[in-house]
Amino acid sequence: MRMSTWIRQHVAALRALLVLTVITGIVYPLAVFAVAQLPGLKDRAEGSLIESGANTVGSSLIGQSFTDDKGGALVQYFQSRPSAAGTGYDPTASAASNLGPENIVDSSPDKIGLLSTVCGRSKAVGELDGVDGGRPFCTPGGVGAVLSVIGPRERDGSVDHPVTVVSVNEFCSVTPHPFLTEYRGVRVECATEGEDYSAGLIVPIRGDAPARPAVPADAVTASGSGLDPHISPEYAAIQVARIAKARRVSEDQVRAVVDAHSSGRTLGFLGEPRVNVVELNLDLDGRYPFEG
Known part of the structure; x- marks a missing residue:
């Protein structure tokens, strides 16, 4: 009696399963293991x-x-x-x-963004190894040099006549005196923890640090x-x-x-x-x- 199409299909599938199990589950792993034992590869295969x-x-x-x-x-x-x-x-x-280059504003002194993280690390490395830890867009205190410039916006989004300027990463509880005294004729204020300054124009300040810092990028990222x-x-x-x-x-x-x-x-x-x-x-x- 000839097997039905349904039975023949399932027998073929079972054979394929068995063959592939032997190849991928036994032969291939053994081959990889054997190759990994060759001189020059054994140490790396076992975790170096x-x-x-x-x-x-x-x-x-x-x-x-x-x-x-x-x-x-x-x-x-x-x-x-x-x-x-x-x-x-x-x-x-x-x-x-997973912090990106636009992560430049700190939420609080304990919840800092990428820029302040990099600035703080650079300052610490500089002090440890006796080199200049300064880098662009960082304050001397080791946080991101970023202002929130609040005032009427021009058509291009700029603020030519600011009313209030806040150093958003320098909190009054830590740094009562911001890195800049004034910006466009307006006194720069320290930030109050919990306040939202996103309504202002966020302006990073480059400062006078060299374009190529003494502390390399891999030391701070x-x-x-x-x-x-x-x-x-x-x-x-x-x-x-x-x-x-x-x-x-x-x-x-x-x-x-x-x-x-x-x-x-x-x-x-x-x-x-x-x-x-x-x-x-x-x-x-x-x-x-x-x-x-």
Whole structure:
């Protein structure tokens, strides 16, 4: 007796299921596993783990924070770039801040936007490493230099004759004296927490900071994953003097270790030159232990 069309279709489907299960569920994973065990690939396949003595201390692919229990930078270590992954470099919470370039107004002293975040970080790095932490559109106090200019609008949206001018990121409870004394002849006021100044024309003030700040961009912005273990050679360079002083060695000795953990662009054109901070700090501990 010939099988019905319905039965034949289901038998064919079952055979396809079994064949694809064997191929994709057994053969392919085994093939990938076998390839991953080849010399040069095995370490990466197993997480590129870093061993120190009998302990696993991290991965060369995942960054770490080198700070104390209060979040302060440990002076003997090169600092990583900021991280938005959980509380910092949490592999289970890989993420970016998702704040964009137009996020320039703070909600309160505790809820700050991207601009003030960058300004504050730049100021802190500058103080830590003895360089100028100033950057365009930042106040000397380390917040976004942004005004709300309130007054009658012209046809093009400008405010030529302001009535009130408020430094929206400088709250009176923290900074009673704004970074500008006046704007277009009107005294600049500090912001009152809880007030909405969106009715005014939002005007960022560039200031006189150099176009190329001493503190590089990767020192003040998080990576897309929040897990990047690398920093730029420029960020490493401004930290050398601090590391050398803390470990009581010469700056040339520290630079030699930095060079040993530096990489150029992949294949000569992909990405940017970089320094692996995790491997660098571990090597420094081995060569020049910090004595406190």
